Amino acid sequence: MIRIAIQAKGRLNEESIALLKEAGISIEDSKRKLLAKSEDFPIEVLYLRDDDIPQAVAMGVADLGIVGLNEVEEKNFNVTLTHKLGFGKCRISLAVPKTETYPGLEYFNGKRVATSYPAILSRFFTEKGISAEIHEIAGSVEIAPSVGMADAIFDIVSSGGTLVTNGLKEVEKVLFSEAVLIATPNLDEEKRQLLGQLLFRFEAVERSKGMKYVLLNLPHDKIAEAIEILPGMKSPTILPLAQEGWSSIHVVINERELWSKIEQLKAIGAEDILVLSLEKMIR
Numbered sequence: 001m002i003r004i005a006i007q008a009k010g011r012l013n014e015e016s017i018a019l020l021k022e023a024g025i026s027i028e029d030s031k032r033k034l035l036a037k038s039e040d041f042p043i044e045v046l047y048l049r050d051d052d053i054p055q056a057v058a059m060g061v062a063d064l065g066i067v068g069l070n071e072v073e074e075k076n077f078n079v080t081l082t083h084k085l086g087f088g089k090c091r092i093s094l095a096v097p098k099t100e101t102y103p104g105l106e107y108f109n110g111k112r113v114a115t116s117y118p119a120i121l122s123r124f125f126t127e128k129g130i131s132a133e134i135h136e137i138a139g140s141v142e143i144a145p146s147v148g149m150a151d152a153i154f155d156i157v158s159s160g161g162t163l164v165t166n167g168l169k170e171v172e173k174v175l176f177s178e179a180v181l182i183a184t185p186n187l188d189e190e191k192r193q194l195l196g197q198l199l200f201r202f203e204a205v206e207r208s209k210g211m212k213y214v215l216l217n218l219p220h221d222k223i224a225e226a227i228e229i230l231p232g233m234k235s236p237t238i239l240p241l242a243q244e245g246w247s248s249i250h251v252v253i254n255e256r257e258l259w260s261k262i263e264q265l266k267a268i269g270a271e272d273i274l275v276l277s278l279e280k281m282i283r
């Protein structure tokens with residue numbers, strides 16, 4: 001049995017549960033119990049505040065955790081970064097009132113900067129030789145300059161909408177973050193094996209993201225041209241149709257290039273094109 005800590009509620013909660021579910025692991029949500037066992041995999045889910053996840057994993061209270069890289073960097077506990085999960089993408093940035101002229105990092109010398117990430121900011125300023133006053137506040141960081149609590153802020157930015165609403169502009173992007181899977185260092189052999197199985201499933205889920213399974217019919221003599229249009233695919237599956245002179249081609253295509261490929265295939269005579277969603281790609 002392996003135990004994984006995930007956020008009890010908040011921005012990473014739903015996607016963490018969804019990822020486990022896509023990997024074939026269903027669990028009750030945190031509204032009922034703070035520790036839930038899965039019926040279909042030897043795993044237990046511990047629901048925590050995200051700030052507490054790095055410590056829980058460092059202590060071995062949980063073997064694994066899903067948490068933002070920003071929290072891992074801020075808490076600086078001894079955990080192993082095992083895998084990037086591709087959701088919860090954001091950055092932590094320095095921002096100043098939009099009316100200020102910004103000459104570069106030296107702007108921050110002698111300034112008061114409000115943040116919920118004092119450790120990351122302090123390391124950054126030390127590394128860059130900047131001497132500023134760091135004010136730790138728990139939330140609503142973006143309001144600090146306009147109410148006179150600080151001259152600048154260091155906080156999470158995604159779309160940038162919150163900065164604009166609060167009359168701020170982003171001037172330095174310090175850390176790019178996303179949800180990551182962390183692990184207790186030196187897991188025992190049994191847990192390492194379970195982690196390996198989990199990673200195998202996560203990777204299959206990731207690989208299938210944005211991919212479509214495409215089936216189409218094509219005259220035999222156009223197959224070589226179709227293969228030209230579909231570079232990168234190892235080799236498409238080609239099956240003869242009952243109708244003389246025709247074949248059915250099956251390929252996996254990235255959603256981004258789906259329409260352009262389909263147009264090209266139609267132009268050489270492809271018919272009856274089916275596009276199906278792809279659930280897992282297992283290698």
Ligand SMILES: Nc1ncnc2c1ncn2[C@@H]1O[C@H](COP(=O)(O)OP(=O)(O)OP(=O)(O)O)[C@@H](O)[C@H]1O
Pocket residue numbers: 007008009010011012048049050051067068069070071088089090156157158159177178179
């Ligand atoms: N606007 C955003 N866009 C994308 N990801 C974000 C955004 N804001 C936060 N995140 C990521 O999601 C994580 C959790 O954010 P959330 O706002 O739920 O945290 P919290 O309020 O500290 O939650 P908790 O109650 O668990 O302490 C952040 O640490 C960050 O990694």
Ligand SMILES: O=P(O)(O)OC[C@H]1O[C@H](OP(=O)(O)OP(=O)(O)O)[C@H](O)[C@@H]1O
Pocket residue numbers: 011139140142155156157158159160161162163
């Ligand atoms: O650049 P944006 O897309 O506007 O996102 C950035 C905002 O998102 C997060 O707050 P959240 O909305 O989670 O609210 P909270 O942390 O105050 O609960 C973060 O703390 C920023 O304030």
Ligand SMILES: [Mg+2]
Pocket residue numbers: 049050051
């Ligand atoms: Mg938190």
